[in-house]
Amino acid sequence: MDVLWMIPLLLLMIIPLLMCTSSTFVFYFKKFFYVAWMMVLALIGIPLCILKSGGRDIENMRIIRFMVRHVKYLLGLRFEVSGWEHLQTEGPYVVISNHQSSLDVLGLMEILPDRCTTIAKKELIYAGTVGLICWLGGIVFINRKKTSDAKSVMADAAKTMLDDQIRLWVFPEGTRNQNGDLLPFKKGAFHLAVQAQVPIIPVVFSSYSNFYLRKEKQFKSGIIRLKILPKIETKGMTSDDVASLSDKSFDLMRAAFLDISDSITRSNGPVRH
Ligand SMILES: CCCCCCCC/C=C\CCCCCCCC(=O)SCCNC(=O)CCNC(=O)[C@H](O)C(C)(C)COP(=O)(O)OP(=O)(O)OC[C@H]1O[C@@H](n2cnc3c(N)ncnc32)[C@H](O)[C@@H]1OP(=O)(O)O
Numbered sequence: 429m430d431v432l433w434m435i436p437l438l439l440l441m442i443i444p445l446l447m448c449t450s451s452t453f454v455f456y457f458k459k460f461f462y463v464a465w466m467m468v469l470a471l472i473g474i475p476l477c478i479l480k481s482g483g484r485d486i487e488n489m490r491i492i493r494f495m496v497r498h499v500k501y502l503l504g505l506r507f508e509v510s511g512w513e514h515l516q517t518e519g520p521y522v523v524i525s526n527h528q529s530s531l532d533v534l535g536l537m538e539i540l541p542d543r544c545t546t547i548a549k550k551e552l553i554y555a556g557t558v559g560l561i562c563w564l565g566g567i568v569f570i571n572r573k574k575t576s577d578a579k580s581v582m583a584d585a586a587k588t589m590l591d592d593q594i595r596l597w598v599f600p601e602g603t604r605n606q607n608g609d610l611l612p613f614k615k616g617a618f619h620l621a622v623q624a625q626v627p628i629i630p631v632v633f634s635s636y637s638n639f640y641l642r643k644e645k646q647f648k649s650g651i652i653r654l655k656i657l658p659k660i661e662t663k664g665m666t667s668d669d670v671a672s673l674s675d676k677s678f679d680l681m682r683a684a685f686l687d688i689s690d691s692i693t694r695s696n697g698p699v700r701h
């Protein structure tokens with residue numbers, strides 16, 4: 429019995445020691461902590477969502493947003509948001525953003541508008557309590573391996589957006605990516621906006637490479653710039669315009685990505701005399 433009590437005490441001593449001496453330990457510790465803490469938050473959030481709305485309801489995103497807002501402090505991250513005014517658009521719209529890591533959820537919750545949920549891969553449903561709270565928050569799940577299914581789910585979503593006056597956040601790269609650039613965009617987000625005839629609001633996350641390096645096993649503190657760009661109207665567009673709409677959005681977002689990421693590297697870089 430006495431020995432068992434020693435274990436947490438030992439951990440309490442060893443963890444800070446390792447945190448000070450090993451950046452690889454910090455990397456794994458912060459990653460593990462992030463996932464575990466989100467699971468715990470979801471566990472607390474699930475009954476709150478059910479009590480408030482009785483089931484799957486987009487209004488639950490308010491609870492989720494509120495509950496996730498402090499997590500950035502625990503990981504040593506800060507957000508600098510610009511372009512808030514561009515989110516002050518009435519009615520439904522499609523938000524598109526680049527996707528580097530599951531940490532994007534923190535930035536998403538930082539600026540998530542009311543009545544806005546996301547499109548995610550269906551595998552997320554199986555992520556335990558996190559999967560369940562995503563379902564309760566009205567997240568639209570798609571099967572990326574079956575394009576025809578994904579397309580019909582997104583066509584339904586276009587209708588729901590208008591019927592229920594909701595907004596959808598889509599990651600048009602279709603997967604996570606940390607190659608220091610954007611991946612070519614998939615077309616679903618643009619078909620969605622054109623089908624619903626609603627504007628697109630592009631949001632750009634600056635590169636995480638100055639604090640989070642997966643290969644090098646580094647996870648330091650850092651600042652993430654979030655730039656909300658002016659909305660792009662789609663009124664009057666048809667499916668013929670989807671390709672050019674996608675190209676235009678890509679070019680705007682890529683330019684913004686390089687711009688805000690570059691300025692971070694420069695401001696954190698060595699001072700030259
Ligand atoms: C208390 C709290 C506790 C905390 C808990 C935490 C809570 C967290 C809560 C909340 C945060 C949630 C955060 C979630 C984050 C998840 C992120 C992800 O999962 S990212 C992966 C999934 N996302 C996507 O994949 C994007 C959407 N994908 C698409 O739009 C694709 O276009 C897709 C799947 C529909 C098809 O992909 P294709 O790989 O087949 O590629 P293509 O080139 O785009 O399409 C093929 C052809 O089909 C046409 N097409 C596509 N969509 C169409 C459509 N809707 N209608 C008609 N044609 C369409 C295209 O025009 C193209 O045709 P032509 O080659 O141009 O002729």
Ligand SMILES: CCCCCCCCCCCCCC(=O)OC[C@@H](O)COP(=O)(O)O
Nearest residue numbers: 462463466529530533555556558602603604
């Ligand atoms: C058992 C697993 C527990 C998972 C708990 C995770 C806690 C963080 C919650 C954030 C959810 C974010 C989901 C996310 O970012 O999914 C990744 C996909 O977009 C892209 O995936 P992929 O690279 O294409 O496989």
